[in-house]
Amino acid sequence: xxxxxxxxxxxxxxxxxxxxxxxxxxxxxxxxxxxxxxxxxxxxxxxxxxxxxxxxxxxxxxxxxxxxxxxxxxxxxxxxxxxxxxxxxxxxxxxxxxxxxxxxxxxxxxxxxxxxxxxxxxxxxxxxxxxxxxxxxxxxxxxxxxxxxxxxxxxxxxxxxxxxxxxxxxxxxxxxxxxxxxxxxxxxxxxxxxxxxxxxxxxxxxxxxxxxxxxxxxxxxxxxxxxxxxxxxxxxxxxxxxxxxxxxxxxxxxxxxxxxxxxxxxxxxxxxxxxxxxxxxxxxxxxxxxxxxxxxxxxxxxxxxxxxxxxxxxxxxxxxxxxxxxxxxxxxxxxxxxxxxxxxxxxxxxxxxxxxxxxxxxxxxxxxxxxxxxxxxxxxxxxxxxxxxxxxxxxxxxxxxxxxxxxxxxxxxxxxxxxxxxxxxxxxxxxxxxxxxx
Amino acid sequence: xxxxxxxxxxxxxxxxxxxxxxxxxxxxxxxxxxxxxxxxxxxxxxxxxxxxxxxxxxxxxxxxxxxxxxxxxxxxxxxxxxxxxxxxxxxxxxxxxxxxxxxxxxxxxxxxxxxxxxxxxxxxxxxxxxxxxxxxxxxxxxxxxxxxxxxxxxxxxxxxxxxxxxxxxxxxxxxxxxxxxxxxxxxxxxxxxxxxxxxxxxxxxxxxxxxxxxxxxxxxxxxxxxxxxxxxxxxxxxxxxxxxxxxxxxxxxxxxxxxxxxxxxxxxxxxxxxxxxxxxxxxxxxxxxxxxxxxxxxxxxxxxxxxxxxxxxxxxxxxxxxxxxxxxxxxxxxxxx
Numbered sequence: 001x002x003x004x005x006x007x008x009x010x011x012x013x014x015x016x017x018x019x020x021x022x023x024x025x026x027x028x029x030x031x032x033x034x035x036x037x038x039x040x041x042x043x044x045x046x047x048x049x050x051x052x053x054x055x056x057x058x059x060x061x062x063x064x065x066x067x068x069x070x071x072x073x074x075x076x077x078x079x080x081x082x083x084x085x086x087x088x089x090x091x092x093x094x095x096x097x098x099x100x101x102x103x104x105x106x107x108x109x110x111x112x113x114x115x116x117x118x119x120x121x122x123x124x125x126x127x128x129x130x131x132x133x134x135x136x137x138x139x140x141x142x143x144x145x146x147x148x149x150x151x152x153x154x155x156x157x158x159x160x161x162x163x164x165x166x167x168x169x170x171x172x173x174x175x176x177x178x179x180x181x182x183x184x185x186x187x188x189x190x191x192x193x194x195x196x197x198x199x200x201x202x203x204x205x206x207x208x209x210x211x212x213x214x215x216x217x218x219x220x221x222x223x224x225x226x227x228x229x230x231x232x233x234x235x236x237x238x239x240x241x242x243x244x245x246x247x248x249x250x251x252x253x254x255x256x257x258x259x260x261x262x263x264x265x266x267x268x269x270x271x272x273x274x275x276x277x278x279x280x281x282x283x284x285x286x287x288x289x290x291x292x293x294x295x296x297x298x299x300x301x302x303x304x305x306x307x308x309x310x311x312x313x314x315x316x317x318x319x320x321x322x323x324x325x326x327x328x329x330x331x332x333x334x335x336x337x338x339x340x341x342x343x344x345x346x347x348x349x350x351x352x353x354x355x356x357x358x359x360x361x362x363x364x365x366x367x368x369x370x371x372x373x374x375x376x377x378x379x380x381x382x383x384x385x386x387x388x389x390x391x392x393x394x395x396x397x398x399x400x401x402x403x404x405x406x407x408x409x410x411x412x413x414x415x416x417x418x419x420x421x422x423x424x425x426x427x428x429x430x431x432x433x434x435x436x437x438x
Numbered sequence: 439x440x441x442x443x444x445x446x447x448x449x450x451x452x453x454x455x456x457x458x459x460x461x462x463x464x465x466x467x468x469x470x471x472x473x474x475x476x477x478x479x480x481x482x483x484x485x486x487x488x489x490x491x492x493x494x495x496x497x498x499x500x501x502x503x504x505x506x507x508x509x510x511x512x513x514x515x516x517x518x519x520x521x522x523x524x525x526x527x528x529x530x531x532x533x534x535x536x537x538x539x540x541x542x543x544x545x546x547x548x549x550x551x552x553x554x555x556x557x558x559x560x561x562x563x564x565x566x567x568x569x570x571x572x573x574x575x576x577x578x579x580x581x582x583x584x585x586x587x588x589x590x591x592x593x594x595x596x597x598x599x600x601x602x603x604x605x606x607x608x609x610x611x612x613x614x615x616x617x618x619x620x621x622x623x624x625x626x627x628x629x630x631x632x633x634x635x636x637x638x639x640x641x642x643x644x645x646x647x648x649x650x651x652x653x654x655x656x657x658x659x660x661x662x663x664x665x666x667x668x669x670x671x672x673x674x675x676x677x678x679x680x681x682x683x684x685x686x687x688x689x690x691x692x693x694x695x696x697x698x699x700x701x702x703x704x705x706x707x708x709x710x711x712x713x714x715x716x717x718x719x720x721x722x723x724x725x726x727x728x729x730x731x732x733x734x735x736x737x738x739x740x741x742x743x744x745x746x747x748x749x750x751x752x753x754x755x756x757x758x759x760x761x762x763x764x765x766x767x768x769x770x771x772x773x774x775x
């Protein structure tokens with residue numbers, strides 16, 4: 001990279017991978033972290049660096065999202081790689097793992113190549129595709145996992161749909177071992193969720209909407225953990241949402257089973273009551289659950305039972321949501337509201353700031369393992385990629401349709417004020433988002 | 439399509455019920471009974487009394503809603519509810535337009551909104567809407583500038599039915615406070631049950647819901663209701679449930695429930711949940727037997743009970759027109775519009 005060096009000065013530098021949380025300066029050069037150290041002590045360079053003042057701000061590794069939907073190819077009316085990566089940069093993310101439920105799905109080398117190519121030419125941050133588990137996401141035969149790995153996928157998932165056939169899941173966990181990539185499970189026993197619209201419970205009963213019980217997630221989580229134990233495969237549970245799932249992962253980890261898990265900001269902050277009034281923007285799968293579930297998810301994060309926070313950014317066009325609740329699409333647009341939502345939990349004293357950053361950086365890097373981990377994603381160690389997020393933990397902003405860069409305006413937070421605002425995002429030593437910049 | 443011109447001699451409503459103040463009325467829409475106060479429901483009853491008087495006249499018509507347009511749109515089949523709203527609107531001299539939307543036209547996208555905006559552009563004042571999707575009338579109320587009356591949405595609510603049920607109970611029993619009302623049947627999928635639970639609880643009645651355990655929601659019991667629903671007693675044994683009841687209300691059983699595996703057999707439902715003479719004998723003497731219709735003959739209620747002395751099933755239908763007149767009057771007849 002031939003960019004000018006960047007010196008970020010005066011900020012509070014938090015890098016959980018190095019157990020750092022103090023006032024430090026950071027010097028980026030040639031696309032990598034060149035130096036970090038005491039304020040004002042940066043080595044001088046032949047070319048003067050661009051200086052970014054970060055007083056009162058937090059400086060941390062760029063966030064890694066293990067789970068988002070960029071919708072391209074096939075659903076460009078909902079999002080594109082161009083808009084999705086810009087929304088990600090605005091949210092402080094420098095790496096997005098995109099889910100393969102596109103059209104065509106990412107079940108072949110050609111489609112993975114297409115996404116990687118598009119991301120290079122039109123994206124502004126790193127896109128790491130996730131390949132399908134099964135051909136066409138049909139849950140019948142395995143996708144060509146080896147060739148997908150060669151093409152550059154960082155994991156496998158049929159996300160949006162579960163792998164209902166236990167034998168196929170077993171084979172996926174076995175076969176993927178050869179490439180040391182995680183199999184990411186969307187846990188949902190569909191015979192229990194068919195026709196479901198929201199969490200099964202008192203609110204669904206009141207609203208006359210068919211519920212999706214937490215048990216539908218938990219029974220498949222239990223099945224997949226058992227299969228991970230059997231096969232020794234790498235299992236990652238996507239978007240766990242219930243207290244029961246947290247307990248299953250906790251016990252599995254205690255037994256040394258190779259399982260990791262993620263949780264979304266919306267499952268950490270919102271309950272089923274958001275659906276009252278039939279707000280289709282609160283319709284999401286897995287559904288928003290209860291306060292009890294939130295408490296367990298937070299505890300799971302604190303203990304390290306849950307490794308990562310992932311957005312499950314699921315943008316939709318207005319027409320997909322402006323309709324009867326039962327006909328509306330599932331999903332919340334989440335890349336841009338993630339940090340603000342999580343800062344609410346920090347401000348309430350539920351989570352430490354350092355922990356939140358860990359679960360957005362070193363946590364997801366650890367889940368990915370392999371090349372992303374070795375290449376230094378999720379940390380600001382010298383030599384790591386110069387992926388940096390600078391945010392104002394006190395900066396307030398109003399979530400509105402106009403305020404979102406993503407094509408997906410579908411968030412139940414519309415009209416809500418969030419505290420926690422990204423000031424600048426640097427990817428590979430280049431500023432890709434700056435607050436207020438056109 | 440236009441109703442007959444108002445005839446000489448039929449006094450306006452104000453002459454019939456001159457001293458009623460509608461100041462307690464707070465609603466622009468009737469979507470659910472969960473936000474109705476006792477005073478509002480009492481007001482509906484009192485106005486319904488006046489409407490019944492109008493309906494007893496030789497010329498069953500008052501000019502109250504003259505120049506107003508009521509549109510009914512039903513995305514689900516209905517005979518009595520639709521006819522009842524239409525008669526109610528005509529009796530108040532409103533223009534009535536009935537739109538039938540086939541269920542197959544409910545497709546994803548903005549189609550419902552397009553339809554609603556078209557109706558609005560035609561100049562409707564009140565929209566009476568039935569839809570198979572819970573919450574669809576809320577979308578209507580948010581997006582268009584008309585008063586919306588929910589004539590049944592999915593498994594959610596059917597407020598005018600509950601009001602006519604309660605009105606019928608009140609006219610037979612005098613008051614609802616402390617009365618024991620048992621609702622038997624497919625509570626899980628019933629909008630009639632949900633609206634009655636809200637209304638009856640607000641009016642101080644004791645509600646018992648009863649049905650096969652697979653058709654009883656797990657979340658109506660106080661311990662799992664989380665304050666989302668009024669306090670009701672959940673009982674799967676029909677003999678116990680009807681003990682000492684003032685009212686026994688049977689719900690229509692959708693026969694496809696058996697296909698979905700929720701019931702082993704209709705035969706078994708009849709055996710354990712049909713309202714028979716023997717079961718009814720456990721209720722209070724003279725207990726009312728109700729059914730929102732249409733009745734599956736010989737399934738929910740035995741024929742002798744259905745046509746027997748305790749049955750007020752036909753009276754429910756008759757009262758339905760007067761109750762709906764009261765609702766249309768309150769929405770479109772006041773000074774607000």
